[in-house]
Each structure stands twice: as C-alpha cells, then as structure tokens.
Amino acid sequence: MNARLRLLLLLALFALAASLHAQSKSMCKTFLDSTAKLHTRVECVEALFSDPKFHFTFSGLPPGNGFALGGMFEDEVDNTSSSGKLSSMQVKLSILGSVNQSWVASGIFDLTPPLYRPDRNKDNEVCQRLGILCTKTQLSLHAQGIHRSLQTISFYGLGPLSPALKHTFRQNDTFGGIAANLPLTDYLALGSGIELLQSDLPPTTDPLSVNNNFTNLTAPGLQSQPFFTHTNIAIITTASAVTNPRTDDDPLNHTGPLMKRNIRFTFINQAAYHWYSAVNNSSSSFERFVFAGDESIGIGSNVRRYFTVADTGRGFGSRLFYYILRNACGNGHEKLTAPSDYVIKVTQQCNYGKVDFRSNLAVSNTGTGSVIPFYLQPTVGGSDINSQVSLRGFPNYRFRDRNAVVVQVEYSVPIADPVGLLLFYDAGRVGSVLSDLTFSHLRQDTGFGVTFSLQKNVVAQTYVAWGAGHGPTLNYNFSKLF
C-alpha cells in the first residue's frame, strides 16, 4: 500500500468519525429532509466543524494549495489538585488534504502544570473587565510534531523589487519540538523552545517551476536542503487598561451627555531571537530577530441619559445614527416592540468594534559567506506560509527576502453572527538590508472584507484590497488553528 493510499484511508477514517459524531446531533438528523430549515442545515454544518473530540477542519494548509478539508481529534483533561490548583492537558491530532494533493498531519500536546488557583486573576479589575484576556500568563509546555507536503508555494524571486512573474515550488517540511512559557511577572513572560526541522524541495517539470527557472545563487537552498536545529528565546509582554469614567447618572435624565467612553486597550508584544543551525552545512546557518505586536482598542460607551427614537429626528443622518446606536447598544427591544418605541437607557453598554494595530519585524543575521535558504526567508503579500495576512493588496508570498516588516491597522465589527465587517490598511516591505525597511519604502494597500467566526474565533476572511497598482485584488484567508 503506497503512502498516498494510506493517507487517503486515514483521512477517510477521520472524516467518518467526525461525520458519525456530528450526525448524532439532532440538527443533523434531519439534514436531508425536504422540510428541514436552512438554519438547521447551517447549524449541522457548523457542528461538523466544531463538535468536541472529532470534527472536520478546513484550515491549517498554507495558502496557494486550494481548499483543504480534513479531520481533527482533540481532547482536554482538566484536573484540580487537593490544594485547589488547576492543571490541564490538551491533545490535538489532525490531518487534512486538498484537491492539489497537498496535505498536513500534526500532533500537538499542551500541558499546564498545577501551579495556579482558578481565582488567580480575581483582584485584577481591568483584567476582570476584559473577560477572556483575564488570564495571566501561566507556566505551560507545548510539544508538537508536524509534517506537511505542499504542492504549490509561490515564488517571485528575492528582494523588494522582484518581478510579478509567479513561479512555484513544492515543499515538504517535517518539524517538531518543545516550547515553554515561564511567567516572570503577571505581565511579563519568558518563552523558549527547541525544534528540529527538515525541509525538502522536490523538483517538478512545470515550466514555471522554481527549479527550472532559478539557480542556487538566485534561490539559495534550492539545490540541497539542510537539516536544521532551531532554538529561540522570547520575551512576551501583555498589558491592558480600560478608560470608563466614573459617573452616577440619573436614569430620569433626559438631557446632558448621551454617552461616556468605555475604551479597552490591550497590548500584546513579543520579541524573540532565533538561532537556525544547519547540521553539516554551516553556510546555511543564520539568526533572526522577530518582533510581533498587537495593540488593540475596543471601542465602546455607556449610555448616560434616557434616549428614544423621538430624540433622533427624522432625517437620514438621524435615522442612521439611531440605527447604529440600536445595533451597537441593542438589547433586543426591537424584537418585541415597534422600532418607534425603542429606547436606550442609562448604563446600557454599547460596542462599536475593535481597532487593531499589528506590527511584525523580522531581521536576519548571517555569518560571512552564509546565506539563508529562500524557503526560510519571510514573505510579505497576501498570506504567508503560516497563514498570517500581510499586504492584502498583493498575491500570497509576493515578496521574499531576509528581512521584512509589516504594519497593519484593522477595524473589525460584528455585523450578524457569524459574519463581521473588516476595514484595513497594510504597509510592508522586504529587504536585504535594514535600510530597505524604512517607512518611505513601504508598499501600502487598503481594503475591506468580511470575517467568519466559529466559536467566537475568526476562522476565515475574504477581502478586496487596492494597492498593487492593477485594481482591486480579491483574496481569502483561513486562519491557522493549530
């Protein structure tokens, strides 16, 4: 039995397990009934992709390899020690493949030892306010082993000015390692990990393939792919703040300020230094500094006075204002009463979405005479091999070099679960030297899109972006869930 057939059988097994599990759910029992309602069918599909233990998955395959489908098994065991401290173990096994015969198989194990009580964050008011971000860093261990076989990765040459002619190559990666997070304070943690990495670039006969159009000089690492040990050390900071003025508003007030701000800030930043040591081929060894930041602002407010539709006026602007308020501060009154009766009351909480400022910087360093394999160089454009979006106005992997920078501003707001609206601005560039990365050199784009969430996580986005100089670019991204 060849490897591909074994893979197909394994995929089928996962799919069958996920399917059988989901079919036991009531909404899936009537899926094929002619009387079944649309939302029941949609919910069945959602269950197929989110049920505990066995479920289908469609993410995790790097972009450019088509729509991937597979199965995932995940299990988590939480325990409480006799002294009330929590521990957890989580296992995830997945395999998925796409129509172009790319596939990924992975196994992940996470462990949080019993060091912390569940009320660890109890006294942190800001933390309480932010709900899910309340979790302070905990000591955790992570182990993973992954193999991926990718049939189509794009390559446009190296450098910030590479021509827009797409070449492709195949890439097989096998990597695995362990990593740990060690909290130093409530808001500062130290991370470290070690990984073994073996890549392989099988040649293809495609006229536009990399192996037919590039050499080891123009695409270092094309000829042979060394075995790497990859170690890293990182500093991780998390901080949050909220500004929500302290007022004692009278519910009977019909005048005065309508709102007070309720703005939530979160700052998550990580600076890491990586060592990639090529075994038996020191000319491919390199080091890399990587900074990743996500500064987020949740925009909200609280109502300070009694407000009815009659207060808004009849003009289009007034009605739009009222519509926005009703959705942002909605408490469902519109379901039961006529819109004209809708009221917004004192202390009601309004949510207008979130602004994210993201930044990524990768700066590589090599010894004299050493070069970085091209397939390990960072990319900018569309999504990268880890499904991180960068310059969305450009194709996936559009620019590649030893250094890269990306900054993004993104506004997202839920419209109707599971769909949200996305507005974004991206800027980024690659370069062989740091001076290539100055702001004046950056390529820029802007656009809008919609997001799709599952279990409150954005799992996919599709967008239109302008910036490449040839009109709008339509693209999509599936987030990497493992």
Place this chain on the structure above:
Amino acid sequence: MPTPIKHLVVLMLENRSFDHMLGFMKSLNPAIDGLNGDEWNYPARELDPNVVVAPDAGDVHDLTPDPHHDFGDVTAQIFSSGISGSADMRGFVRDYYTLTQDPARAGNVMKCFTPATLPILTTLATQYAVCDRWFSAVPGSTIPNRMFVHGANSVGSVNQDAIDAPFLLHTIFESFDETTPYDFRIYANGASILIANKYLMLHQGKFFPYSQFAADARAGNLPAYTFIEPTYDDDGQGNFANSQHPDFPVDRGESLISDIYYALTKSPGWKSTLFLILYDEHGGTFDHVTPPTVARQPSSAGFPDVTPSPDPAFDFTRLGVRVPAVFVSPCIPPNTILHDRDYEHSSVVATVRKLFCPGSKPLTWREGQAPTFDDVLTLMGDAIRTDVVNLPMPVVSGGIQIQASAEQRRATDLSVLMARAMQYSLAQANLKSAGDVSTLTNAADVSTYLRQAQQNVIAGANK
C-alpha cells in the same frame, strides 16, 4: 418620604435555611428569632434520642448526598406526622434518613453555622440588617423558588421537573419596557435559568459576565435593578461553584458576598444602593419557624392567578421554609432586625415594580400581596453611613470538596435540569440545538452544553 433606593442588587444563593446559616446569631442579638441550642427533631429511628441542633456545620462534607427538598419532602420536613398534623418542623432528620439510610448522617441537617464559622454573612447581618421572617416562596425545590423571585409564579411547578416553566414564565424584567427609564442587568458566570426564558432570550444584551461586575460597579454602570447569579457548578474551566448549594464549599459563597460588597462600596451610587443577599430555599436543612400561609385577600382579586400545581395538587397558599435575608446599605444602621412582616420571594418582584416600574400591573396575586422592602433604608442626609465594614476572611473547614474534576464527576441535578430546560427552550424558540442533554454524563459536559446553549441563544437573538 421618597425612597433613596436608586440601585437594587439582589444575590440569590442556594439551599440553606435561616437557622442553618444565621440561627446562632441569636447569641449575638437575642431579638433575632434564631436558635437557643435546644431545638430538636425526631430521630431517624424511633428508639434513638431526639436530634438537637448543633453549632458544628462545616463548609463541606456534611450534606452528601444532597438532602431532598422536593414538595413531598418539604411537606414531610414541616409536618412530621403528615400534612393533617401540626406543622412542627420536626421531620427534617427523618426525611434525610430516607435518603441516607444512615441515622448519624441523617442528623447532619441539624448542623448549623455560627458567627465564627460564617463570618462574612454574619458580619454583614450584624453591621446592617437581617430579616428573620423571609420565607421561600414555594415549599419545594430550587427552580420554582427561583421563578418566584422573578415572576411571583412558577407556572404550576413545585419540583425540579419544571422543564417548560422557565421558558413560559412572565417576569418582572418584562416590565422594564419603554414606559420606564429604568433598566436591569443580570450578571452570571455561566449558567442561569433565566437564559431559558422566552422574553429574556430576546434580550440577551441584558446578560453580563460576572467578571465584569466589579468594574461596572466602580464606573457607575450598574442599572436600577441588578440580579446576580452565583456559579452553580464546577465547569472544568477554572470556575468553581460558589452558590453554597450543598455540598459545595460555603466559603466560596462567602467570598462572593465579600467581593460584591466591596465592589458596591466603590460605586459612585453606593449611597443610594441596596444590596439584598437571599437564598432560594432551605435545601432540606433545619429551620424551627413554621412557614405561614398566604390566603388570597379581596384586595388582590383583580390580579392574575398563580398557576396551580396539578400534581401534586397545590395552590401556592403556603410558603416554604424560612431562608436567610440580609439587607446591606449605607442607609441602614447597624444591628437592624426586620421581623414585622412576612417577606417571601414575591417581595422582590413587588419592590422592583414599586421602585422602577410604577404603573405596571402585578404579575400575580402573590406579588400583589407581597410586602415590599423599599422602606428599609432609614438613614437620610448626614446620617448616611460613610464607613466600609472590614469583612473577615471566610472560614474554610473542610478544604476543597470536589476532588474529582468536572469531567470525572456527575453533574448536579440542578445543572442537569437547567440543561433540560435550555433544550426545551431552544426547541420552542426554534433556535439552534446545543445537543442532546440525555447523552450528557458529567459536570463538564453539562457545563459545556449550557455555555453552548447560551451562545446559540445569543446568535439566534441576533438574527
């Protein structure tokens, strides 16, 4: 005199009687109708000596298995010689014996806390006001009593089989419509039976995570009426039960009370806030005061009926066992004792309506007749207290009770009932099912189901 109450905050905990929690406060203040220490119950077996109350309740381990408190059991606890006999409150031990088959363990329902072992609730009861005449609304279990605190009705239910009642119940929350400028919020950490309610399903914006409560209080974001749900069960995700339901640790509930108190004292509206700590029913634990009857008065003839219970037949003219009720406000002087009226859970509905929904009609005659407590704030002007009581730490007598993880432990009956009620409500509202409750086996699964069900309600309400 207009009431100074602009914010009413109600915390309803679980399954403890007045005597069980605060009866021995009588040693601090003889005016409280508490325990002398010689109150007794008939023994489990006839030839054994009577079982006398004991001041040695522990925060865990005493009440496993959970004492029965369905309608029939409560009747047996109140009427030791049967419903035709006197309501002598001496059947608690015998009723627990039918469950434990252990005469020594059956006597555990006579174990009571003392001011030393329940320091936070006792301190607040001493420093502010304690009511020794607050009775659960129904001589039955949790769900019907919790429905009464919201709707002065239980839709005919007296037991934990109320699958459809939470969905159908009309509540005081419906009166917070466009006719009143006042608003309400429900803070919950996970499960709430209110999420299964038809009206509240459409008003998901009124539910807030409890983790947000302290910050909201500090910023002045608490509305006129706030209802706080405790955490009912361990969920395997770091949330532990603090409802004080037997046999979950009582000290966690004490911590919850303490947290809410300190959060409220930091609120800009503290001087016009009343914090009511209440228990839904007695949970099978002993109390010596016979619950009163509540005959319908001619003055409430025009109010809607309370849905009668067909089986067992019951018309809701008798109250349940007395429960603790502690009123906390800077407008209440220390050592206040409220015992001139027979309050019951419908009093919350009646008071909320009087304060914040004036002009609207009572939901039932029980609400129409229930005494209100809008007048318990007696200090005015310069007399309003500026002190913040320094609460002691809770007493931990038994350590962590639940050794098994939520995955390894059977879900509580209450959690399962909530899940069944949610399943019914989702189907009735034509919302996405969260699965089949009958297939759930452990506490973590039930907790996951309830969270998923809530997500489905939110998603459905937004569509």
